[in-house]
Amino acid sequence: MATETVVHHDIENDSKEWDGGKSPFKISYGKLMMWYFLLSDAFTFSGFLIAYGALRFSMPTWPVPDFVFKTAPFNNLGFGHGVNMPLIFVTFMSFLLIISSVTMVRAVQEGHRENRKGVVFWMILTIFGGLGFLGCQAWEWTNLIGTEHMTMTVDPFGTHSEAGAYLNEDGSVSDETFQAGSPYILHKVANNHGNEDHSASGHEENASEEHSAEGHGEEHGFTPAHTEPGDYAGYTISDRGYIQRKYVVSEGQYEGQIKTSAFGPKAFGALFFFITGFHGFHVFSGVLFLLIIMLNAASGVYVNRKNGYEMVEKIGLYWHFVDLVWVFVFLVFYLL
Numbered sequence: 001m002a003t004e005t006v007v008h009h010d011i012e013n014d015s016k017e018w019d020g021g022k023s024p025f026k027i028s029y030g031k032l033m034m035w036y037f038l039l040s041d042a043f044t045f046s047g048f049l050i051a052y053g054a055l056r057f058s059m060p061t062w063p064v065p066d067f068v069f070k071t072a073p074f075n076n077l078g079f080g081h082g083v084n085m086p087l088i089f090v091t092f093m094s095f096l097l098i099i100s101s102v103t104m105v106r107a108v109q110e111g112h113r114e115n116r117k118g119v120v121f122w123m124i125l126t127i128f129g130g131l132g133f134l135g136c137q138a139w140e141w142t143n144l145i146g147t148e149h150m151t152m153t154v155d156p157f158g159t160h161s162e163a164g165a166y167l168n169e170d171g172s173v174s175d176e177t178f179q180a181g182s183p184y185i186l187h188k189v190a191n192n193h194g195n196e197d198h199s200a201s202g203h204e205e206n207a208s209e210e211h212s213a214e215g216h217g218e219e220h221g222f223t224p225a226h227t228e229p230g231d232y233a234g235y236t237i238s239d240r241g242y243i244q245r246k247y248v249v250s251e252g253q254y255e256g257q258i259k260t261s262a263f264g265p266k267a268f269g270a271l272f273f274f275i276t277g278f279h280g281f282h283v284f285s286g287v288l289f290l291l292i293i294m295l296n297a298a299s300g301v302y303v304n305r306k307n308g309y310e311m312v313e314k315i316g317l318y319w320h321f322v323d324l325v326w327v328f329v330f331l332v333f334y335l336l
Helices: 028-059 088-113 116-147 264-301 310-335
Strands: 158-160 164-167 173-178 183-185 235-237 243-249 256-261
Touching: 028 310, 088 116, 088 310, 116 264, 158 173, 183 264, 264 310
Parallel strands: none
Antiparallel strands: 158 183, 164 173, 164 243, 235 243, 243 256
16 A cells, blocks of 8 residues: 655744845844944054054154143142142043943943833933043143143153253253153243243153143243243253253263253154044044934834834944943053
């Protein structure tokens, strides 16, 4: 007797397999495009930071971050007088941005729960964190440009490549000594428009803690008698009004030679303002997007979509990326 074989077609199981119409990765088109954008932006920041690192380690001298970024707003208010706390202000900036990333996570979580009020509350806190960071960065730029006189083309922060002693105004050797690797800053003098007199260059790590308007302290009370551009016995006034003190080398193959404290590498100021400004633009853009999406969430635009507030999740990806980039910017500029 012949045996019949009956093949049963499992229609139910076939319907569960991917038919080509839906993505097997379970990710929306919008989030996929956001990941593409973040990947391309990561390559951009990587190129900038690698360029900075290449220039940083190819230069014989480079400004010391602990010295350049040692000032803070409370120093000008009289707090922390005589206390050496390098990088304390930029650490506070970083803390604000990291905390805002935590509040962004909470906003995304509330979005998955379809909790509109929770989304709005945590996004508001994220916006405040971003605005706080931008405010701190604005003060830092104002201090470096308006007080320390650093620009895209002029870097007043230098580092001694050899030990020596500064000269007095009459050209004699003073008791103001420094070691190789000691940082200093070139200050500006008063001009003919009545600006306040700024102190001279040569502030080392162990210099007096008496703070002037520049925030890095007056260099042992040195005030030049001549403020017009030119070369004098113990110092030089550059065409831009910077005081460059002369010093005699005390050791090494150039012992006994008289040299002049030079400007720092131009690349430092140019790259600092460009890269931190580029990142600041990302933070500013992120704050605007956060504000728009928060207002949409508060008005109930995303309620009917029932997609777990996906728009909040997408801006959250961008915000976390901005925070992550700052970690590398902080490492490169403020710690190396």
